[in-house]
Amino acid sequence: MALILTVDDSASMRQMVAFTLKGAGYDVVEAEDGQKALNAAKGKKFDLVITDVNMPVMDGITFIRHLRTEANYKFTPILMLTTESSSDKKAEGKSAGATGWIVKPFNPDQLLAVVKKVLG
Amino acid sequence: MSIDMEQFHQVFFEESFEGLDIMETGLLNLDNGEADNEEINTIFRAAHSIKGGSGTFGFQNIADFTHIMETLLDEVRDGIRELTHEGINILLKSVDCLRMMMTAASDGGDVDEQEVKTNFDALQTILGSDESAAVENETKEKSTAVSEENQGWKISFAPHKNFMQFGNDPVRVIRELSSLGQLTGQIDTSKVPDFSELNPEDMHLSWDLELQGNVDKAAINDVFAWVEDESDISLSSLNSESKKTNTKKMTAAKTPVAVSKAAVPAADRKATDKKEKSAAASSSIRVGIDKIDDLINMVGELVITQSMLSMLGEDFNMTRLEKLQEGLIQLDRHTRELQESVMQIRMVPISFTFSRFPRMVRDLSEKLDKKIELVMHGENTELDKTVIEKIGDPLVHLVRNSIDHGIEMPEDRLAAGKPETGTIQLNAFHRGGNIVIEITDDGKGIDKDVIYNKGVEKGLVEAGTKLSDQQIYDLLFNPGFSTAAEITDVSGRGVGMDVVKKNIMSLGGAIETHSVKGQGSIFSIRLPLTLAILDGQSVTVGADNYIIPLVSIVESVQPKKEQLNMVAGKGETYKLRDEYLPILRVCDLFNIPDAKAHKLEDGLLVVVEADGKHFGVFVDDLLGQQQVVIKSLESNYKRIEGISGATILGDGSVALILDVPGLIRMSD
Numbered sequence: 007m008a009l010i011l012t013v014d015d016s017a018s019m020r021q022m023v024a025f026t027l028k029g030a031g032y033d034v035v036e037a038e039d040g041q042k043a044l045n046a047a048k049g050k051k052f053d054l055v056i057t058d059v060n061m062p063v064m065d066g067i068t069f070i071r072h073l074r075t076e077a078n079y080k081f082t083p084i085l086m087l088t089t090e091s092s093s094d095k096k097a098e099g100k101s102a103g104a105t106g107w108i109v110k111p112f113n114p115d116q117l118l119a120v121v122k123k124v125l126g
Numbered sequence: 127m128s129i130d131m132e133q134f135h136q137v138f139f140e141e142s143f144e145g146l147d148i149m150e151t152g153l154l155n156l157d158n159g160e161a162d163n164e165e166i167n168t169i170f171r172a173a174h175s176i177k178g179g180s181g182t183f184g185f186q187n188i189a190d191f192t193h194i195m196e197t198l199l200d201e202v203r204d205g206i207r208e209l210t211h212e213g214i215n216i217l218l219k220s221v222d223c224l225r226m227m228m229t230a231a232s233d234g235g236d237v238d239e240q241e242v243k244t245n246f247d248a249l250q251t252i253l254g255s256d257e258s259a260a261v262e263n264e265t266k267e268k269s270t271a272v273s274e275e276n277q278g279w280k281i282s283f284a285p286h287k288n289f290m291q292f293g294n295d296p297v298r299v300i301r302e303l304s305s306l307g308q309l310t311g312q313i314d315t316s317k318v319p320d321f322s323e324l325n326p327e328d329m330h331l332s333w334d335l336e337l338q339g340n341v342d343k344a345a346i347n348d349v350f351a352w353v354e355d356e357s358d359i360s361l362s363s364l365n366s367e368s369k370k371t372n373t374k375k376m377t378a379a380k381t382p383v384a385v386s387k388a389a390v391p392a393a394d395r396k397a398t399d400k401k402e403k404s405a406a407a408s409s410s411i412r413v414g415i416d417k418i419d420d421l422i423n424m425v426g427e428l429v430i431t432q433s434m435l436s437m438l439g440e441d442f443n444m445t446r447l448e449k450l451q452e453g454l455i456q457l458d459r460h461t462r463e464l465q466e467s468v469m470q471i472r473m474v475p476i477s478f479t480f481s482r483f484p485r486m487v488r489d490l491s492e493k494l495d496k497k498i499e500l501v502m503h504g505e506n507t508e509l510d511k512t513v514i515e516k517i518g519d520p521l522v523h524l525v526r527n528s529i530d531h532g533i534e535m536p537e538d539r540l541a542a543g544k545p546e547t548g549t550i551q552l553n554a555f556h557r558g559g560n561i562v563i564e565i566t567d568d569g570k571g572i573d574k575d576v577i578y579n580k581g582v583e584k585g586l587v588e589a590g591t592k593l594s595d596q597q598i599y600d601l602l603f604n605p606g607f608s609t610a611a612e613i614t615d616v617s618g619r620g621v622g623m624d625v626v627k628k629n630i631m632s633l634g635g636a637i638e639t640h641s642v643k644g645q646g647s648i649f650s651i652r653l654p655l656t657l658a659i660l661d662g663q664s665v666t667v668g669a670d671n672y673i674i675p676l677v678s679i680v681e682s683v684q685p686k687k688e689q690l691n692m693v694a695g696k697g698e699t700y701k702l703r704d705e706y707l708p709i710l711r712v713c714d715l716f717n718i719p720d721a722k723a724h725k726l727e728d729g730l731l732v733v734v735e736a737d738g739k740h741f742g743v744f745v746d747d748l749l750g751q752q753q754v755v756i757k758s759l760e761s762n763y764k765r766i767e768g769i770s771g772a773t774i775l776g777d778g779s780v781a782l783i784l785d786v787p788g789l790i791r792m793s794d
Contacts, residue, residue: 016175018138019182026129060174074292081327083293089178105293106352111181111189114129123302124293 008125009033009050013043013057013069014087023056026114027121040064044072047079054125055084056108059095067095067102074103083124087112131183138179139232140412145172146225147481150218154484157214163203170199176224185231188224191242194249195220201253213252218485220245278307278339278364279346284332285357294353296331302349307339336364411511413471421471424464431456465753469659472512476554476563477505479518483525483552490529497536497547498529504554509561513633513653517563520626524565524649525550527623532569532647542644544568560635560677563651572641574598581607599639603627631787634770658756662773662783664749665732667712668720671781672745673754673773678786680733680740682748685726697793700731700742707733707742710789715768722746736787743789756783768792 010032014020017038024034035052037043041064043057055073059066066086073079083105088095096107108120152169173196180188195217201207209217223245230237281303285296303309311333318330337346343361350359435453438446480502491498509517533539533548540546551566574595581587581601601607605624630637634654641647654660654677662673663682689701690709698709709731713721723729723746731742754773759766759782770785 015171016138016179017141018134018179019175021137022129022131022134022182025134029129058178060171062168062171081290081293087178089174089181100292100352100355103292110178111183113131113182123298126295126298126301 007031007033008053009035010121011035011037011043011047011050011052011055011057013037013040013055013061013066015039015058015061019058019087022114023117026117029114030118030121032121040066040069040072043069047073048076051078052082054121055079055082056087056121057084058087059099067099067104070099070104071102085120085124135183135232138183139228142176142179142228143225145176146221146228148172150221150485151481153214153218153221154488156209157211157488166199166203170196170203173199185227187237187242188227188231191220191224191227191246194246194253195224198249198253216245216248216252220249279337279341279343280362280364281311281335281337281346282333282360283335283350283357284359285329285353287328287330289329289353289356290327292356294356296329296333299349299353300333300335303335303337303346306345306349307337307341309335309337311335338364411472411474417467417470421464421467424460424467428457428460428464431460462753465659472510472658473508473655474511474514475506475508476514476561479514479521480505480552480554482518482522486522486525487529487550490526491533494529495535496529496533498533499547499549500552501549502552507554507556507561509653510655510658513561516629516633517651517653520629520651521552521563521565523623523626524651525552528565528567528569528647528649532567532571534570538570542570557652561653561655563653565649565651566646568646571643571645572599572602572639572647573643574641577601596638599641602639603637659753660756660783661751662754663732663751664775664781665712665730665745666747666749667716667745668718668722670718671749671775671779672712673781673783674732674734674743675770675783675786676751678734678736680735682730682732683742685729685731685742685744687725687727690726700726702733702740702742705740707731707740708793709742709744710793711744712784712789713744713746715789715792734786736790741786741790743784743786754781754783 010027012020012023012027012034013036014023015038020036020038024036027034035046035050037046039061040057043055044064047055057066057069061069064072070084070086073082073084084103086096086099086104086107087110088099088107089110099107105124106120108117149169149172152165152172155165156169173192177189177192177196180186180192198207198213198217202209223241226241227237229235283296283299289296300309312335314332314334315330317332318324324330346361350357431453435450435457438450438453442450483502484500487498487500490496528550533550534542534544536546539548549566549568551564553562553564553566555562577598578587578593578601581598581604582589584606586601586604586606587593603623603626605622607623627637630651630653636652638650638652639647640650660673661676663676663679665672665674683702685700691699691701691706693699693706698711699706700709701707709726712718713724723744726744729744729746730748731744732748734741734743754775756771757773759769759771762772768785768788768791769782770788771783773781773783775781
């Protein structure tokens with residue numbers, strides 16, 4: 007089953023995402039900021055990365071930019087969690103290397119629909 | 127799949143309340159001119175997280191309210207907007223309002239709609255009218271997804287060469303389109319180079335597709351949303367007569383205020399069952415991972431020792447006695463370490479209590495037109511959670527008191543040759559086995575004569591009695607000292623200094639006052655580290671063991687007959703070096719008939735300290751010192767003067783813990 011990395015500084019959001027994905031049978035690793043996520047990603051090969059944008063230490067966009075330079079992650083789908091109002095963030099994320107985004111607020115079903123879509 | 131979102135609510139509330147504290151602290155720092163980008167970023171991030179979470183977990187009113195705060199903060203962050211003192215005030219009030227909404231959501235209370243609206247409007251006034259327009263537009267965009275009857279779409283999809291980078295896949299796009307309706311089409315492979323020149327990472331294909339069925343244009347746009355910059359997409363309707371999409375906008379005049387109101391009944395409905403939950407949730411505690419790791423480590427050690435001992439026990443003979451003793455020593459050490467680690471779990475930093483003061487000092491000084499700077503030290507000093515919870519109110523009262531009565535008005539300070547801005551210091555540190563919290567102000571100090579005269583006036587002191595400084599200050603904490611007429615708007619809240627002292631005493635602590643007229647005052651609170659365990663000296667009187675808390679013991683002496691004096695009206699005293707100690711005989715105070723020592727020279731005198739004075743507690747004999755776990759007598763039996771609790775000793779017998787200040791009161 008696919009291995010997914012979920013990155014969010016908010017514990018409740020992270021838990022919700024992880025719980026939903028685990029419930030659907032995916033293996034999930036959690037990280038609470040971009041730096042920790044980057045460290046976790048380097049040792050493994052995740053099939054999908056879902057990251058928040060606004061985070062302390064290293065924000066989501068910087069994280070995506072760094073992750074894309076890793077040979078292992080050149081084609082890995084990376085989704086960012088953004089809020090509706092931040093359309094410039096979407097563009098910024100795209101140019102940093104994000105595959106797409108999931109708009110907050112979202113519910114578990116919406117999240118799973120997107121994940122299934124991406125992982126096929 | 128349906129997932130019960132409520133299971134994440136507790137975590138969401140916890141982190142949101144933390145977020146609100148972070149916002150508050152950040153805003154106060156901004157107000158003090160310590161503005162830097164990181165500070166604003168931190169505030170913004172906290173607001174952003176609360177907004178995202180509240181939307182996701184179904185607290186739409188909170189999400190809407192936070193949204194407008196976030197917009198304002200975003201503009202400040204981008205340098206479009208300067209944050210004025212007034213603006214910070216409004217944001218601080220909004221944080222309060224948000225906290226109220228969050229509390230209502232978590233505990234099932236009521237939302238003060240008027241308060242929400244007032245703050246919402248205030249925020250909107252700062253932002254100007256553009257924001258409300260933006261919100262409206264957003265709502266409109268959402269509701270314009272009206273479809274017209276159509277037969278389908280002709281789609282030309284030509285991904286760029288770099289389409290595959292960043293994880294996109296044309297197959298996903300096509301699969302998604304095919305889920306919307308019946309999809310047919312042709313693939314154009316003409317641009318695929320020879321195999322020798324083929325770079326598998328590049329994209330060379332394009333598609334001409336026909337999607338049959340009544341499909342929303344918005345749904346198709348959604349499919350392409352992630353890839354519209356990496357491909358050329360053109361879309362035309364199959365029924366040519368309605369090529370021009372009719373974009374008559376629905377005027378869903380949903381103002382933001384209406385949104386927040388509409389969300390409230392749902393919150394109300396859940397009020398009752400949430401209330402029940404919050405009771406259980408409030409007793410949770412956050413513990414650092416390192417503490418848990420320590421604990422697990424310790425248990426591991428204990429298990430090893432246990433298995434070693436049980437192996438030894440299976441096949442024991444006297445030749446292995448030394449090994450057994452060794453094992454028992456190890457067991458003893460591990461048990462003690464384990465106990466310490468468990469106690470550590472209950473310890474939380476005092477910053478939990480201190481964190482409310484910056485805001486309080488700011489608000490009060492503004493209200494009183496005083497200039498006050500708050501300095502805090504030792505925020506990381508750890509205290510038992512119960513102590514932390516109970517010390518909050520007394521501290522608030524003391525700080526209010528210092529602001530109100532201590533610090534002078536700016537002009538008075540200048541006239542007295544002091545800096546215009548007064549300073550209040552909160553200081554927490556370890557001293558001995560205690561935690562000391564000091565509240566220091568550089569205000570006008572306590573005028574002893576005024577206090578003394580007032581004490582006489584209130585009939586607390588007989589005129590002409592000579593009192594020590596400490597005794598005069600103690601008058602401040604006397605229940606009869608403060609009267610309603612003198613309670614000001616700020617420090618009076620129906621709680622007097624006597625309650626402060628009572629609360630501190632109930633925690634096993636003490637408060638001391640020092641003051642120099644014209645220079646300021648120090649209130650010093652001494653608290654035990656924990657309420658659950660104490661270091662005690664085991665003593666015997668008659669057939670029973672008693673525990674005297676080690677913190678109150680100064681020394682123990684073998685009394686000599688010739689040092690004993692009888693003082694008229696004061697009972698027995700013992701002359702120790704240059705001091706006369708009143709003697710407290712435990713056997714007399716508790717009517718213990720079988721006490722072995724009656725003559726002073728037959729027993730021992732434990733010198734204890736209470737309220738700054740020394741006393742001699744007379745007992746039969748001293749046993750060892752040990753840590754004892756305090757069991758409440760009150761909750762298991764009833765309160766007894768002179769006894770603060772009970773404990774169970776190693777042999778299973780019960781020992782009462784002596785309450786030294788209580789013994790002194792009994793002997794009076």
